[in-house]
Amino acid sequence: MKATVIFHSVCGNTYLLAKEFYKSLNNLGFETSLYRVKDDDAKRWSEIFPSAEEYYDEVMALSEAKPENVLESDLIIYGSPNYCSNVSAEMKTFIDSTCMYYKDSLLEDKYFTCFATGEDRESGIDMCLTNMINYALGQCMIILPIPTKLKYEYSIPSCGITHNSGPLADKRPKEEIYIGIREYCKSIAAKILK
Ligand SMILES: Cc1cc2nc3c(=O)[nH]c(=O)nc-3n(C[C@H](O)[C@H](O)[C@H](O)COP(=O)(O)O)c2cc1C
Numbered sequence: 001m002k003a004t005v006i007f008h009s010v011c012g013n014t015y016l017l018a019k020e021f022y023k024s025l026n027n028l029g030f031e032t033s034l035y036r037v038k039d040d041d042a043k044r045w046s047e048i049f050p051s052a053e054e055y056y057d058e059v060m061a062l063s064e065a066k067p068e069n070v071l072e073s074d075l076i077i078y079g080s081p082n083y084c085s086n087v088s089a090e091m092k093t094f095i096d097s098t099c100m101y102y103k104d105s106l107l108e109d110k111y112f113t114c115f116a117t118g119e120d121r122e123s124g125i126d127m128c129l130t131n132m133i134n135y136a137l138g139q140c141m142i143i144l145p146i147p148t149k150l151k152y153e154y155s156i157p158s159c160g161i162t163h164n165s166g167p168l169a170d171k172r173p174k175e176e177i178y179i180g181i182r183e184y185c186k187s188i189a190a191k192i193l194k
Helices: 013-027 042-048 050-054 056-060 067-071 089-101 125-138 148-154 175-192
Strands: 002-007 031-036 075-081 111-118 161-164
Touching: 002 013, 002 067, 013 031, 013 075, 013 111, 013 161, 013 175, 042 050, 042 056, 050 056, 067 089, 075 089, 075 125, 111 125, 111 175, 125 161, 148 175, 161 175
Parallel strands: 002 031, 002 075, 075 111, 111 161
Antiparallel strands: none
């Protein structure tokens, strides 16, 4: 089964979660790919922000996502930074590019989940996640919920995995978040890998 993780990240936090999804799903037997979305400003940010410089080369070494990458996939995972209580413009541009498949329902019944990072928990990150979930619902994809057990054990909100990177975007994810992603991926594998 093919899984594709597609993310936007400037300061590296969303990338770190994307990489953990990629590694976890690969380890569980999914044929997994990891792509970044196009970002024409990435170089400029990497020269201004120390946190944007740290993972710049690693992120740029990945291939840029194309809409056909989701078409070829059984499980689609999007990761976005929370920009003004929404997905970033770069992530939105990519998401919109896949809507060419809407008319013929080509994404119908594909599995979907998403994650997000933001400065803090209180500034709209749920809306960023909810917008991605609404997109997937619109495309008739199957949303993979966070199991209740994981919500209790790892404090993962119902709408998805999140990380708060702080005012300078330099608070990197702690081990608990990576463990939460690994456990969530195990629950996904148990549900859809036969
Ligand atoms: C244009 C812009 C808008 C942002 N808006 C919000 C916001 O509304 N709420 C919030 O919590 N964080 C906001 N942030 C902070 C980012 O979501 C946060 O730093 C995120 O972790 C960055 O992800 P990255 O490290 O993968 O680039 C914003 C950052 C930028 C650059």
